[in-house]
Structures are given as structure tokens and as C-alpha cells.
Amino acid sequence: MTTPKFAQIKQFIVDKIRSGLWQENQRVPSENELSTQFSVSRMTARRALSELTESGILTRSQGLGTFVASFKSQSSLLEIRNIADEVKERNGNYTCSVLILESINAVAPIAIALGVEVESVVYRSVLVHNENDSPIQLEERFVNPALASGYLQQDFSATTPHEYLSSVAPLTQARHTVEAIMPNNEMCQWLNLYNEEPCLQVIRRTWSVNGIVSFARLVSPGSKYRLGGHLTFKK
Known part of the structure; x- marks a missing residue:
């Protein structure tokens, strides 16, 4: 072909x-x-x-x-937070639906993002985070097995990927790209979007002291989610 x-x-x-x-x-x-x-x-x-x-x-x-693109960290107004904690702080009921949890051979863009060889084995997960049984974020994540070998054995309906990765490969750096997108049909199905609406997409790469840990795409319906930040300026 x-x-x-x-x-x-x-x-x-x-x-x-x-x-x-x-x-x-x-x-x-x-x-x-x-x-x-x-x-x-x-x-x-x-x-x-x-x-x-x-x-x-x-x-x-x-x-x-x-x-x-620069594959090093960059400063960001975004704080790396656990989405389960965000929901609980709003007195919401957090649940997670695990759609995909697998090992795959890395295509070139994923290999570059994770700093591994093309066609090497990496881990992939696709989850939907829910607040009060309503989907608020679709998470597709690729993980470097060398830094999180037990990733596929985790129960992500009980603990989030962020929680697990923070425990085995504590975050030292991160890089974000944020943009508005129109979801494709698969995203609409996973997020229960019956009417097409703009979504907020965050592309995030995270590092530990030993290298790049994960590369994730987080997609949230514009009507259900927003990002905020707080800056403190030194005098």
C-alpha cells in the first residue's frame, strides 16, 4: 500500500x-x-x-x-492538578470510566513526545472523567513504560493516572498547549455530546527527574469546563 x-x-x-x-x-x-x-x-x-x-x-x-517545538519545560499559568480533587472541591461526585488500557507500538509523533524509539512499546489509556455522572473530560494518555512499569495494572476507576504517576515518577516539569477544537465523532460519543460544540483541548507532556513520563491529550466540553490560574507577583 x-x-x-x-x-x-x-x-x-x-x-x-x-x-x-x-x-x-x-x-x-x-x-x-x-x-x-x-x-x-x-x-x-x-x-x-x-x-x-x-x-x-x-x-x-x-x-x-x-x-x-521545544521539548523542554515552559512556564505556565496552569497548575497540574488532579481532576478528582477538583470535582470533590466543588462537592461533586467524581467517577471515571476506563475505555482503553493497552500497550502499543509508538508511531513517530508519540515516540518523539516521549523520547523513545519509534515502534518501541508504550502504554496508552483512554478515560472519561465524570462529575455527577456527567462526562467533563476525555483523557488520552501515552506513558513511558521505563518510568511507570505498573501502569497497565492500575485500577483507574479507583485512582487517576495523575495520582499513580505522581507516586512512581514525581512531576518535576511540564509543558502545555491549550486550544479550542471541534470534537470528532468519537470524542462526541465518549463525551455524550449530542449537539456539536467547541471543546477545550490541553496537550500536556510531563517530566520526572529521569525523563519524560507521559504525553496526554485532555478534551473537555466548553460548556462544562474551564481553566483558571492565580499569579502572585513579587514586590
Whole structure:
């Protein structure tokens, strides 16, 4: 089966990053440059860049171009909190539905995000967090087995991935990307969204002292969830 052109472009970019030829924050070829190089339409090149951006591999800056994302921590207004604690603080009843808990072979974007080899085994979980029996967040998480070997043996209906990972690989750094998205059909089904509505998506990578622990995508209906932060400025 012939590999789609957009997938070829994605693999080309990933290979350049993995080899070290393209460094963090380095500008990558534009849609026009890629469409010329691979003899494809700009739409095809745009799809490749967009999917790598959504995965956190690239970052786009309006008017400047597309760059290799920084895989180090960055400051954030977001506090890393356990969603179960958030619900309980609102006097809500927290429950969790475990949809998927499996080991998979890492495709290139996931391998880069976790700092492991392509096709190496990683853990994947898909959960729905509920407040008062209503879904408020879909969590898809990829975990480095070397830093959390017992991940697949956990009962995530009783403890959250955040709680478990914090106990075996305490968080030292994190990187967030936050954006508004329209959910696909699968997301709508998992979140019980009968009317299409914008969702808040957080892409999060976390580190411990020993390396990258997990790469997660958190999707919440815009009508049910919001993010907040508090800043204290030194005098």
C-alpha cells in the first residue's frame, strides 16, 4: 500500500528532528516549500504541518512560520492538578470510566513526545472523567513504560493516572498547549455530546527527574469546563 503524501511529509519532518538535523525552535519548510519539494498541493502540506502541530511536535507562529517545538519545560499559568480533587472541591461526585488500557507500538509523533524509539512499546489509556455522572473530560494518555512499569495494572476507576504517576515518577516539569477544537465523532460519543460544540483541548507532556513520563491529550466540553490560574507577583 502506498503511503499517503501527507504521511510521507510528516515522516520526513520527524526524521529530521530525530536525527538532530533540525533543532528545537528551528524553522521548518513552509507549506509552499514542502508542496514544491514533494510535488503535492498546499492543502496536503498544510495537513502534515497541522497534524504535527496538534501532536506538539511543531509550533506555529502567525506571520513567522512553523518551528520545531521545544521539548523542554515552559512556564505556565496552569497548575497540574488532579481532576478528582477538583470535582470533590466543588462537592461533586467524581467517577471515571476506563475505555482503553493497552500497550502499543509508538508511531513517530508519540515516540518523539516521549523520547523513545519509534515502534518501541508504550502504554496508552483512554478515560472519561465524570462529575455527577456527567462526562467533563476525555483523557488520552501515552506513558513511558521505563518510568511507570505498573501502569497497565492500575485500577483507574479507583485512582487517576495523575495520582499513580505522581507516586512512581514525581512531576518535576511540564509543558502545555491549550486550544479550542471541534470534537470528532468519537470524542462526541465518549463525551455524550449530542449537539456539536467547541471543546477545550490541553496537550500536556510531563517530566520526572529521569525523563519524560507521559504525553496526554485532555478534551473537555466548553460548556462544562474551564481553566483558571492565580499569579502572585513579587514586590
